[in-house]
Amino acid sequence: MAAESRMILYAYWLSSCSWRVRAALFAKQLIFEERSVDIVKQRDQLSDQFRAINPSQKVPALVIDGETIVESMAILQYLEETRPSPSLTPNTPLLRARMREICETVVSGIQPLQNLGLKPHFETEEQFQRFTKHWSERGLQTLEDLLVKSSGRYCVGDKLTMADICLVPQLFNAVSRYKLDLNKHPTLSRIYKHLLLEDIFDKTHPKNIKPMK
Ligand SMILES: N[C@@H](CCC(=O)N[C@@H](CS)C(=O)NCC(=O)O)C(=O)O
The missing domain is CATH 1.20.1050.10 (Glutathione S-transferase Yfyf (Class Pi); Chain A, domain 2)
Incomplete structure (x- = not known):
């Protein structure tokens, strides 16, 4: 099996949307690096550099499998489809x-x-x-x-x-x-x-x- 590329979560510690992704990564026991984007004081999300990561200029964004995925629910769904166990979806x-x-x-x-x-x-x-x-x-x-x-x-x-x-x-x-x-x-x-x-x-x-x- 090919080695998994490094996962990077762009997030802010108090952001509820970031916490969703952090929790899903934890549930699926995935190792990742969290990079802080200060959305409150520095307003780092508004930089051109971050806009290249997430066009909506919000956290979270996840770099995974050589791609960057934004929108927390799209990320959760991608994790669920590519790393289905343990499942986070009911079965009916x-x-x-x-x-x-x-x-x-x-x-x-x-x-x-x-x-x-x-x-x-x-x-x-x-x-x-x-x-x-x-x-x-x-x-x-x-x-x-x-x-x-x-x-x-x-x-x-x-x-x-x-x-x-x-x-x-x-x-x-x-x-x-x-x-x-x-x-x-x-x-x-x-x-x-x-x-x-x-x-x-x-x-x-x-x-x-x-x-x-
Ligand atoms: N629908 C997006 C919402 C993202 C979002 O609103 N993130 C907030 C933090 S929870 C943010 O970055 N706010 C800063 C801003 O809007 O400038 C998602 O679920 O990822």
């Missing part, structure tokens, strides 16, 4: 649909509406905070209602899937950035507490990733 069409409902709620329904890149388009910090907090709160209620139907020990039944990988970073963001009260959402709260203790989320947690100096 209905459960896969349940998984995608949760992924989409996070990836399209919450994260883009609280992304830091929106901030310069608001007149005041307070307006930005109010907007982003509203959509985070609304998203958590949606997730709670979905999880009541789909969850077991994990978001979808009793198997770790991409839904959990999308959920945990977003909830961490809701709690740490917006101080949202997860106790209002008992199912979300139960699953989040247990997932945080699992190695996949503990070892890849921002607290264990070296922040930018």
Whole structure:
């Protein structure tokens, strides 16, 4: 078997989208180097150099198999197809649909509406905070209602899937950035507490990733 080329993850320690990929790489026991892109202070993502890596000028981007792949869900799907074991996908069409409902709620329904890149388009910090907090709160209620139907020990039944990988970073963001009260959402709260203790989320947690100096 040919030796695997070195994988490089361009990421930011506090970025929820980066954490998705970091967690999937961990789940699949893949060795990679994480290169920090400071999206907050230095705004490295806006450089021409980084634009050549990711045209959308956001993290994450993964260099893998001699290619660069951007968009966290495209990366997760590529990993799933090229490194299928352990699988992060349920094994029936209905459960896969349940998984995608949760992924989409996070990836399209919450994260883009609280992304830091929106901030310069608001007149005041307070307006930005109010907007982003509203959509985070609304998203958590949606997730709670979905999880009541789909969850077991994990978001979808009793198997770790991409839904959990999308959920945990977003909830961490809701709690740490917006101080949202997860106790209002008992199912979300139960699953989040247990997932945080699992190695996949503990070892890849921002607290264990070296922040930018
Ligand atoms: N849909 C993209 C979203 C990427 C994204 O919004 N990344 C954020 C961090 S979680 C970012 O780089 N924000 C900086 C900016 O927009 O300038 C993905 O899932 O990869």
